[in-house]
Amino acid sequence: MHLGANVLVTSELGADSRQRRWVQHGSARLGSASPSENYPIQAFPQQQCSFGSPPHDELEPRPRGAVKMGACSVLLLLLWLRVLHTSAEDSDGPLACACDKCQDAVECRGIRCFSSVKVDGGVVLFERGCLKNDQQAILQCSTSPSLKSAIYCCVQDLCNANTTRSALMALLPSAPEGEPVPYRVETLALFILAPVVVLVVLSVVSVLACRRLHRGRLQRLQEFDTEQGTIDGLISSNVGDSTLADLLDHSCTSGSGSGLPFLVQRTVARQISLVECVGKGRYGEVWRGQWQGENVAVKIFSSRDEKSWFRETEIYNTVLLRHDNILGFMASDMTSRNSSTQLWLITHYHENGSLYDYLQRVAVETSEGLAMAASVASGLVHLHTEIFGTEGKPAIAHRDLKSKNILVTKDLRCCIADLGLAVTHSQADNLLDVGNNPKVGTKRYMAPEVLDESIQTDCFDAYKRVDIWAFGLVLWEIARRTYSNGIVEEYKPPFYDQVPNDPSFEDMRKVVCVEQQRPFIPNRWFSDPTLSALVKLMKECWYQNPSARLTALRIKKTLDKIYSSLEKGKES
Template sequence: MQMKVLCDETMTLDPPRRTLLMLLTALGLTQATQTPPEQPQEDGQLPLILGPVLALLVLVALGALGLWHVRRRQEKQRGLNSELGESSLILKASEQGDSMLGDLLDSDCTTGSGSGLPFLVQRTVARQVALVECVGKGRYGEVWRGLWHGESVAVKIFSSRDEQSWFRETEIYNTVLLRHDNILGFIASDMTSRNSSTQLWLITHYHEHGSLYDFLQRQTLEPQLALRLAVSAACGLAHLHVEIFGTQGKPAIAHRDLKSRNVLVKSNLQCCIADLGLAVMHSQGSDYLDIGNNPRVGTKRYMAPEVLEEQIRTDCFESYKWTDIWAFGLVLWEIARRTIVNGIVEDYRPPFYDVVPNDPSFEDMKKVVCVDQQTPTIPNRLAADPVLSGLAQMMRECWYPNPSARLTALRIKKTLQKLSNGLQKPKVIH
């Protein structure tokens, strides 16, 4: 009886709808016995509408998935092309004979993070540097002047026992915003094989005047030049110490080995701070103090009393900044001794030259700084110059025994800038 009713109903439909209805009935998607005789067309239209809609949704989903895969592949390809393009751009620029390294590092063709060139380009540059002459040696290794497509660069080659310092400097330069006129410009870092041995290279801008230590031994200074050196060094230290917030920000950094040998003199007679192998970083957001993994200590001659007494709070970032300020006061003292006042100037000497040996021990420095509580003698002639008398007062405020009472780098920078206002363009006196 049911089959007869079904046949009667389907016979009233046009052939395509009749075929579809019979197929759906056979699949159990509709119940012919429950369909009122007066609405056969409406029930037949429901699956007819749902079928194409479902098919369309499936097609849209597949299309979206395919588009996502295509875009992801394109992004990866663009990233690779970008790095290769940067390398090509550098090579092309060098062929034109222009001094392009500084421009490239400051332009939009780098990563934009202020951390130097991308790793692929760093390796390309490192493998094309030719070493020319050794310009310095120390406990860390050697510094060479190198040539890269006709342009001078500095190559710091670390000894194998100081691998942690190389790793630390590479880590800091590649992860934080350090592009600043008064911080040594980083170009590349690489582990390279030369003469059947592995060498750890750090490639930076080259400054022919060398370190402030070397410069002060060769030159005497007019007060204007003395302040130019001091202000620029203070600007570099203030940039290190400050935390910059934002996606392109930087953590606060304490140097921990500040001294005249780690301050370089640029061709424009401004200073830039170098050697971040002992630096510590701190971010207020996470309150994480990153002290690295370097067992090396700073330079004994420049150690603050709390370091010599081993009472520094190693869990407090401010403590490390205070030790930088102590050392910076000693650098100011070195500058002041070589500054001419009323035709009088002294030979270069390192801090505490008159009370400790050339290579003082930890105990030598502890006795002078902590037990005897001595600070370097400030030349009386500085009091005759209103600007240099301000410099002398600043040194004393950097050497307070109580670390928290010392000046901040920002206060030093602002005070020095105020002292230098209105001064004439500096000149070197031979």
């Protein structure tokens, strides 16, 4: 409704003249009053408000004019209070708001308009409407945005009509630290698949790198073949029709005097077929193979033992190393089997196996035991002896002599094998070549000076004396399995009753160095002349002082003498 308010303002322009002015206040919306109802403000019609300045010649005070001024001020104050009240009532009136869920209408009326957004299970719900009362408006509009919902309130007609979903989504805050964030299915799948994809890629890269490394090794071998000459020419020669014995005999007169010439080695290695695995050791496996119908032994080193393979190949290729009591070396090669690099060492094949295996299966007669011991001593003499001349041989110390590294031939003689830890010495240049293999020998067969670390590592004779100590233990093993008056002991390794099956370095040091114990000697040995002589010999190999031990040559001559005495006793 509209009210007409007329205000009469009188301005005093002089002492006797006055002018009236009517001011139309205007119209205002006010409750339910009639729009035609006017309120002329003439509560004091006979009083006039003077706003002018008094004339300069009027010096007397005018108390009545002051009263008029106060009445006008009160009237104006009441007028402005009425206007403010009318505006306040006007702002609290019903507003027209855009509505999304109103039945049969797109608008609703209330005291506030709102727009809201809510995230539920990955679905965004957008809604617009109005709030009907103050309590609802205070509760809804004072709520701060959360991770899943936000509301926007406004107080103008249709103020929420242009509010968009994206604008409200921008009001949603990010998750504070420590609170879980709801994941979408796509996000969860990404977090699961990403590590799997990374692992697959790394696996593929690793396989490709290994194959490339393997091809690089084979390429280096092929380049080396090219530098040395073509193998095809060798294969087309009489090598394919020659027997192993013919090749080895030829190598004694034209070659290193040990194995086959290098290119022939490569040819032989590539013509060998593996038949069966006959043993496994610290450095790999030993297979029985066949080359042109003949049995050969193939020792396959793992790639981590390349230094042992290289050292043994280097020693076997030494000039004039060939000997009846040294394992016959044929060839060595680096080849590829089952996508892995293998290091081959090809030697003669002895079906009786190692002395360790043979003594566990078979007990020997006195003459057989002596022959075995003498053959081992003969091979040790050949290793320890330096041969001078144009085609000479350096002195060699084995450093890992034991029954497992000694093979038994068909005629029940022995030959020394496994030279991977060997040390060489040449008097011409006084050069001691220990090799580049950090591994040491077998702890059960270590000499006292090795166990207490008092060995002179720069003295070649010290390494030879270590071999003598180990030979004394091998001699004890043979004696245990040698018949005497029909009696023989079962096979046992040295110090079997004093240390565990796999003794530690400290176990052996305590028994050998501190307590100075030696392997047990049965009483029956002293009743047999041959075994009694062997007991005396092995004790001279076990002196605590290395310098007091016998040399290999002295041992060989003593064994030959004992063997001769035994043969004479049989004849008589």
